[in-house]
Amino acid sequence: MRPSTRAKLEELMAWHGITEISEAVQLLIMNTHALGSAGSASALAVPRHNFTTREYVALELYAEGTRIAGKRDREDA
Template identity: 60%
Template sequence: MAKSQQQRDNELVERRKELDDRELRHRVRPGIHEKLQDLMAWHGITEKSEAIQLMIMNAHAAGPAGSASHLSIPRHEITISPNVARALAEFVPPAEPD
């Protein structure tokens, strides 16, 4: 006889307890979601959880030095052109009112 939905749910709960299975949730903005979708498409991955798990496992396998470049926060580099630097150096702020 087929198992009821309740029986299947109970077995799933027990399996998760035995494996110490934990759920991770993470909210992202559209740009990050698009990047994840691109990564999944490039490598034929259909499940988001699988893609994230693979990224975590591969970053960990790369070790501290190997994973550092992938886990660093990207920063914008601000470069001031010589013309802007000259204009800033010549700038005299207006006098403050008394």
């Protein structure tokens, strides 16, 4: 487990006086499951990051892709 994830789990455990990781994980699973499909959705949602490519980067990527495609076309001929 990543150190930051482990730290968050340990903080959760401290908040609730839990000393065993296995107990904490079991409780998290049982209580999240008890929320049902809709209720547990936010707890299990994967955070997504917005990524915006600057125009000059997109143009460089396109040019490089075009160069590689042309090279492969010449190799296949």
